[in-house]
Amino acid sequence: MKPFLSLVAVLALGAAAASSAQPLPKGTALKPPADAGAQPDVPVELMKQITKRLAADDFEGRAPSTPVEPKVLDYIVAQFKAAGLQPGNKGEWLQPVPTVEITGDKYTPLTVTGAGKALSFKPATDYVAASYRVTPKTQVKDSELVFVGYGINAPELGWNDYAGIDMKGKTAVILVNDPDYADEGEQGLFKGRRMTYYGRWTYKFEEAARQGATAALIVHDTFPAAYGWNVVNSSWTGAQYYVQSPNDGMDQTVANGWVQKPVAEAILKAAGKDLAALTKAAQTKGFKAVPLGLKVGFGFDNAIRRSTSNNVVGVLPGKTRPDEVVLYSAHWDHLGHCTADKTGDDICNGAVDNADGVAAMTAIAKMNAEAGAAERSQVFVALTLEESGLLGSEYYAANPIYPLDHTVGGVNMDALLPAGRAKSYTQTGGDKSELGDFYRKALTARGLTDVPEDHPERGGYYRSDHFSLAKRGVPMFNIERSNDLVEGGTAAGEKIAQAYTDDHYHAPSDQYSDAWDWSGITQDVELLYDLGRELADGSMWPNWRQGDEFRAIRDKACTAATKGCNTK
Missing domain, CATH: 3.50.30.30 (Glucose Oxidase; domain 1)
Known part of the structure; x- marks a missing residue:
């Protein structure tokens, strides 16, 4: 993962061609999530179970292209099946990723x-x-x-x-x-x-x-x-x-x-x-x-050493427009064996980075399966080789199983920090696409606010798996849970975030604990479910803002597309 403190949650949105780009109609709003029964319950126990298992010592830190990879993949596939997903790569669960x-x-x-x-x-x-x-x-x-x-x-x-x-x-x-x-x-x-x-x-x-x-x-x-x-x-x-x-x-x-x-x-x-x-x-x-x-x-x-790792791909087919896709992703890999701590422990377990991201993605898959098929297909990808430079997402974006000009958007989950619920979220990268309108309406519906990004000069938007799609023109934006917590405010949130960065990030101590506070991660999943489901049930194709560095790429792709984001 990129070295930032809290949630990295990404929404990727498809766009229309320049000649057919459709701005969001005035008054467009998300369905009120507060209505009783509007959203399935977040399966918190399932997230705990998956995170604990993926971060266990016998998974040896989940280094890709090592003898432990097949065991990790088998576990993720089993969880995808249990959540209600079908094999997402032409009847197969895996997408091989050849690396050098x-x-x-x-x-x-x-x-x-x-x-x-x-x-x-x-x-x-x-x-x-x-x-x-x-x-x-x-x-x-x-x-x-x-x-x-x-x-x-x-x-x-x-x-x-x-x-x-x-x-x-x-x-x-x-x-x-x-x-x-x-x-x-x-x-x-x-x-x-x-x-x-x-x-x-x-x-x-x-x-x-x-x-x-x-x-x-x-x-x-x-x-x-x-x-x-x-x-x-x-x-x-x-x-x-x-x-x-x-x-x-x-x-x-x-x-x-x-x-x-x-x-x-x-x-x-x-x-x-x-x-x-x-x-x-x-x-x-x-x-x-x-x-x-x-x-x-x-x-x-x-x-030179050549090897192959694998992305895991599952799908919930859409009811009426199955060729239009909403994409969800989280990287399953971590560092494997790393520098030992004072006790001699050299396994970088990667519980926060990114076992809990895979757990959250699987939870969203289960919630969508329980809610019933959406209008569009929903694809869930557990990516490999993020820690080696976003290579799993780079390979998927260069060799998409589902065409990028038919990909409406998605949600990426990377390192969801165990902490309390927050009062606000922020858009990493700024208001780059028209999907910012959906984001703000979703926050309002949940009583949350939008706050400016800390340190925009660091280019955090370009350091996580969603970027592999963005640079090929798929409009994407990145949201983070802020450190301003409902209980304890900014002081409490910054203390928790700094402690993770100083003591646990890319270290053997990034381990699962039964004492984790899951309320903030649950809040993330609730928000991301709303946003992803709205895309999956909608017909919109939001675009990048005019002048954004990725708009021309998407416009060109959509102009040449057959249907998909070229829909008028």
Whole structure:
């Protein structure tokens, strides 16, 4: 899971094409959930049972592609069956997810030539790098360096940092985050302090590849990155995991990496440039990429291991429009054996992260089965390899069992924090799609309020499984239970959340306890059931807001679709 404190619950909503997008009609409202009998009871005991079992020591922390995986999958399938689901992958319960693990070794220094004395920078200390290509050796040699600002190509905003330059054979030097990250509000072209997808490092590497670059190097800066070099170092100096592609990643750059800010400053100084001055220039629309007149070289070996894990897929077929789908998801995997604690316990059980998410999803499946078939089909997916970089959801989104242009929306559950009921919720990522209207009406119906997201500059919206669908155009928004609890207020909620982060997150102590307070998780399930069921019984196809970075992708897909989100 992404390292945030409380519930990560996601609603993904389908959209109409630009020519047929249908805004929510005025007065659209959810069915009042407070009516007696309007919603089946939340099966709290079932959630306790599933969480306790998935977090048991004999499941060894649920590491994917290990000998324990079949036992974990058998248990989840049994629970899906008991909840009333049918096999969701053409009569099968499993969707195999082929992955490749690449571990770099024998890194050479990163050398820069072309301005007198060559510069040399140490691996791990000064730079980190990896390759998306499945090849035993990676070598970048005499590649021309080009400063490309923030490395953004956003046609809908009239912004292209690569305009007028051919990047073939060249290495892009890229700034982290997006151009107006330093603004206090959210009024800038790139939403000011709130990070957009264009600010994420994953986007920058993907765009560099689309531009034909040989390599891409992001300049690390702690404030706009929202984490220190230690996080970059630890994340990029071990095994890297990717979904296997038919061409073994050969359409990607030869190498991607990061350099420390002082390293970038030294390189630009050697080119007769100033990083601060170029950074300021890059924040202005119309910025042009700057060739540095220098060449870079570095390399490393790759140890390669291929493996296969599995998503678990169940379905409740729809009554009248079974080809239209509402998607529910939660990742089943965790870290397996990890660094031992003082007692010698080295099993990261992952009770909160994310055994209780799978339990909540199964509870929602059971509630929907008890309520009877909805108009649309409801698909429930227990995803693998979230902890390895959202790979289970990435594979599903790239190889959808149910077409994305027929996917109306869904709910993702990741790390539901055991705590009391909250007074409010927040939208991670902001009000990105028209489904925000449904969210606010659902809160009002339950006497809850909407509050602003904490730390929008961290880009939390782009760090959980729903994002794999969003970047392919399926409108999604992310809601979190706030720390403002009914009993104890914000002080109590923040104490519980901080204790989880400090003492239990990705640690052997993330274990199930009979003493857990399930009332907050129950509140989450009640709200998510309402929202998902409304989509499943409705006929709406909400879209992204105008100007959102994912709107054009969805519009294009829906224009080409047969029915589904192209329904007028």
